[in-house]
Amino acid sequence: xxxxxxxxxxxxxxxxxxxxxxxxxxxxxxxxxxxxxxxxxxxxxxxxxxxxxxxxxxxxxxxxxxxxxxxxxxxxxxxxxxxxxxxxxxxxxxxxxxxxxxxxxxxxxxxxxxxxxxxxxxxxxxxxxxxxxxxxxxxxxxxxxxxxxxxxxxxxxxxxxxxxxxxxxxxxxxxxxxxxxxxxxxxxxxxxxxxxxxxxxxxxxxxxxxxxxxxxxxxxxxxxxxxxxxxxxxxxxxxxxxxxxxxxxxxxxxxxxxxxxxxxxxxxxxxxxxxxxxxxxxxxxxxxxxxxxxxxxxxxxxxxxxxxxxxxxxxxxxxxxxxxxxxxxxxxxxxxxxxxxxxxxxxxxxxxxxxxxxxxxxxxxxxxxxxxxxxxxxxxxxxxxxxxxxxxxxxxxxxxxxxxxxxxxxxxxxxxxxxxxxxxx
Amino acid sequence: xxxxxxxxxxxxxxxxxxxxxxxxxxxxxxxxxxxxxxxxxxxxxxxxxxxxxxxxxxxxxxxxxxxxxxxxxxxxxxxxxxxxxxxxxxxxxxxxxxxxxxxxxxxxxxxxxxxxxxxxxxxxxxxxxxxxxxxxxxxxxxxxxxxxxxxxxxxxxxxxxxxxxxxxxxxxxxxxxxxxxx
Numbered sequence: 001x002x003x004x005x006x007x008x009x010x011x012x013x014x015x016x017x018x019x020x021x022x023x024x025x026x027x028x029x030x031x032x033x034x035x036x037x038x039x040x041x042x043x044x045x046x047x048x049x050x051x052x053x054x055x056x057x058x059x060x061x062x063x064x065x066x067x068x069x070x071x072x073x074x075x076x077x078x079x080x081x082x083x084x085x086x087x088x089x090x091x092x093x094x095x096x097x098x099x100x101x102x103x104x105x106x107x108x109x110x111x112x113x114x115x116x117x118x119x120x121x122x123x124x125x126x127x128x129x130x131x132x133x134x135x136x137x138x139x140x141x142x143x144x145x146x147x148x149x150x151x152x153x154x155x156x157x158x159x160x161x162x163x164x165x166x167x168x169x170x171x172x173x174x175x176x177x178x179x180x181x182x183x184x185x186x187x188x189x190x191x192x193x194x195x196x197x198x199x200x201x202x203x204x205x206x207x208x209x210x211x212x213x214x215x216x217x218x219x220x221x222x223x224x225x226x227x228x229x230x231x232x233x234x235x236x237x238x239x240x241x242x243x244x245x246x247x248x249x250x251x252x253x254x255x256x257x258x259x260x261x262x263x264x265x266x267x268x269x270x271x272x273x274x275x276x277x278x279x280x281x282x283x284x285x286x287x288x289x290x291x292x293x294x295x296x297x298x299x300x301x302x303x304x305x306x307x308x309x310x311x312x313x314x315x316x317x318x319x320x321x322x323x324x325x326x327x328x329x330x331x332x333x334x335x336x337x338x339x340x341x342x343x344x345x346x347x348x349x350x351x352x353x354x355x356x357x358x359x360x361x362x363x364x365x366x367x368x369x370x371x372x373x374x375x376x377x378x379x380x381x382x383x384x385x386x387x388x389x390x391x392x393x394x395x396x397x398x399x400x401x402x403x404x405x406x407x408x409x410x411x412x413x414x415x416x417x418x419x420x421x422x423x424x425x
Numbered sequence: 426x427x428x429x430x431x432x433x434x435x436x437x438x439x440x441x442x443x444x445x446x447x448x449x450x451x452x453x454x455x456x457x458x459x460x461x462x463x464x465x466x467x468x469x470x471x472x473x474x475x476x477x478x479x480x481x482x483x484x485x486x487x488x489x490x491x492x493x494x495x496x497x498x499x500x501x502x503x504x505x506x507x508x509x510x511x512x513x514x515x516x517x518x519x520x521x522x523x524x525x526x527x528x529x530x531x532x533x534x535x536x537x538x539x540x541x542x543x544x545x546x547x548x549x550x551x552x553x554x555x556x557x558x559x560x561x562x563x564x565x566x567x568x569x570x571x572x573x574x575x576x577x578x579x580x581x582x583x584x585x586x587x588x589x590x591x592x593x594x595x596x597x598x599x600x601x602x603x604x605x606x607x
Contacts, residue, residue: 082512084501085552114549128458129466136458137465145455196456207472214549215556217472221606266469275475275599277545280536281514284599290524292535296602401528 010366014347016340016374019366021350073097076107077174087115090157092178095306099323101152101352101360103181105236110243111157111179113278114214117263121247124211126193126231130268133198140247146188149230151253154182154327154360156299158256158283162403164410165395168422173309176422177410180325182360185251187232190225194269202271208250211265218259219273219295220252228253231264254329254358255297256405258283285398285405293398299329300397301388302407303336303363303380314418317371322349323364328382332356335381336363342375342411343425349378357383369414377411377425391424473544477589480543484584485565487572493562494569497551506573517573520594533574537599539591542567543583564588 011020067074076091090111093103103109121140129135157179163169164176199222206225210216220229230251232240240246245262252259258278273279273295285293303326308314326333332355337346349363363378380388389397394408411425461469470479494506502508506516519529528534532542547563549555558566568583577583577591 084511084513088552114552114555127461127465127469129461129470134458135461135466137461138458142455142457142459145457147455192454193458196454196458209472213552213555215471217548224607227607268470268472270474272475274472275538275541276472277536277541277549280538280541280599281530281532285602286523286528286530288524290528290598292523292599293602293605294599296605298605298607300605401526 010368014339014341014345016345016372017368017370018338018340018345018347019368021348021365023366074107076110077172077178085114088112090159090179092174093181094172094174095178095180095304095325096173096309096312099307099362101182101325101362102236103183105183105238105241105244108155108181108183108235108241108244109157109179111159111257112212112243113216113258114212116243117212118242119211119247119263124247124265126248126264127266128193128197128269129266130207130270131200131203132194132269133200134196136193136197138193143188143231143233143248146192148186148233149189150184150186150234151228151230151251152182152184152354152356152359153251153253154180154358155251155257155260156180156302156327156329158258158296158299158404160257161302161406161408161410164422165391165400165403165406165408168424170310170422172311173304173306176310177304179257180327180360182327183235184237185230185232186234186237187230187248187251190229190231190250190267191227193231194226197269199269203269205270205273207268207270207274207276208259208261208264209266209268210245210261211263216258216261216278217274217276218261219270219276219279220250220255220259220297222269224252224255224297252297254299254331256283256299256329259297283404285402287399296398296405297329299327299405300407301328301330301333301380301382301386302326303333303378303388304410305338305376305378305412308376308414308420309412310420310422312420314369314414314420316418317369320367320369321364322367322376323362324378326351326361326363326378326380327359328380328384328386329358330386331358331383333361333363333380334383336361337379337381338363338365339377339379340367340374343377346379371416373416374414375411375423375425376414377409379409471548473540473547475538475540475589477540477585480540480585480588481560482585483560483564484582485561485563485568486582487565487568487577487579489561490565490567490569490572493558493566497554497558498566501552506570516570520575523595523598531574532570533576533594535595535598537593537596539567539571539576539588539593542570543588 079089081089125137127137160179232251249262305324326336336349349365352362391408413423519531519534522529564583571577
């Protein structure tokens with residue numbers, strides 16, 4: 001399909017076949033004719049008959065539902081742990097096999113700094129001490145009686161996309177960018193508990209500690225802790241999975257994954273950040289002059305086209321829906337622009353409701369692929385006006401040698417064969 | 426309660442001004458927390474602050490630490506801590522490399538505070554048996570690693586007084602990413 005016959009076609013909004021995002025809302029019924037549907041089969045077709053599952057009983061009830069066996073390939077993408085530390089490492093969410101904005105609990109990415117502890121909730125407490133008026137501890141039964149709040153928020157490891165910063169890997173989008181997940185989290189606002197302990201003079205940060213073997217500690221500004229941090233007990237309606245922090249984790253919306261301390265059991269209120277190993281030796285951004293940025297907590301605006309993406313193959317020219325995810329640690333996504341001509345022209349994608357603060361937002365864009373080469377990319381802007389940077393600007397922001405906090409624009413090249421590859425733009 | 430929180434968020438504790446609000450909050454708040462005993466507080470207050478104020482008693486030298494290192498650390502970290510073939514971050518070396526294209530970020534070249542070494546070893550190491558080292562062993566290992574990185578001399582003994590006084594080479598190397606911290 002060329003631009004020349006656009007008069008008979010849906011409205012083009014940018015080069016190389018991008019169509020108006022409201023296409024389906026305004027013209028959905030006329031589209032089939034305009035765009036052409038996959039042709040009727042001319043080959044010999046067997047006469048219709050009932051499939052076997054319509055002719056006999058299947059299985060019965062089950063205590064905890066599982067995906068269809070035909071979805072058996074939808075698994076977390078496993079890392080390759082160092083044999084010296086076999087339980088330490090990460091798995092990634094298979095973004096290319098999912099849609100919507102919510103990550104199923106069993107597919108939420110993992111990043112463990114030692115291993116997953118097997119915590120008995122009856123023997124687990126949350127302690128708050130330090131610069132407080134009254135140090136206190138809460139067992140699970142006590143915490144469960146507090147007023148709770150629910151929010152849908154993403155969690156992204158700050159090392160996510162690090163491979164795309166250093167190189168142009170041809171692995172799947174989940175392999176490159178899948179240290180990213182989104183859930184509904186329910187729990188007790190930390191401000192509620194800090195109200196009850198009271199705060200002493202000088203209190204300005206908190207240090208949260210996990211109850212795993214390595215007792216991960218991370219520092220969080222008190223202002224953030226009093227704002228929207230939750231002691232989360234539930235994930236997508238069920239108790240948090242062990243690998244996500246059972247029986248409780250911190251949810252620090254918009255901030256790098258490792259401060260969302262899993263298995264949290266202790267919070268110390270202090271007068272400055274703790275400078276622990278995981279906020280000095282790790283998770284810092286070494287700049288070319290030898291200095292390093294520290295406490296790069298809030299994750300910048302970012303987006304990815306997931307359909308299509310690297311490793312996929314488009315079967316034939318014609319209509320496709322480009323879709324992907326956008327998010328920002330600063331707030332809500334305000335717009336996502338898409339290009340199909342390598343950045344020469346951009347047009348706004350449709351944002352799928354709900355569009356929430358510090359949450360994954362699904363975007364969609366109709367596209368008529370003409371069968372020629374195309375370079376697709378997306379660019380997110382958040383409601384604070386922050387715009388997702390180019391690769392070059394992202395590297396300038398956080399240095400070239402580290403793997404953290406990379407949020408550069410991710411282009412994919414569609415070849416005439418329909419094969420989709422990772423490229424630089 | 427929200428006004429009180431705002432005051433707290435500003436880092437100013439307006440005890441008198443908040444008293445009334447807190448009284449009203451208390452009726453709407455479960456207040457199910459239990460007081461912690463001094464023994465509990467002392468036991469759990471384990472993440473070491475950079476001023477060393479909560480370092481425990483005990484002491485150790487680099488010579489003592491070398492023995493512990495060979496017994497409990499070398500199997501993973503290598504005989505000298507400089508090894509890179511273990512896929513673990515080297516523990517020793519890298520001084521002067523941070524501004525190069527091949528920076529080597531070790532506790533000696535990169536970490537800004539000496540207390541971090543003690544803190545991390547004590548809560549997280551050894552990987553297969555964390556929290557089993559005595560405080561003397563942790564001080565000794567800290568001394569050994571600082572000495573191996575050329576930061577303290579062989580005769581130095583690390584304890585709750587001497588350790589926080591050790592100036593790390595990259596002490597001033599970190600900058601708060603202020604736009605990313607609210």
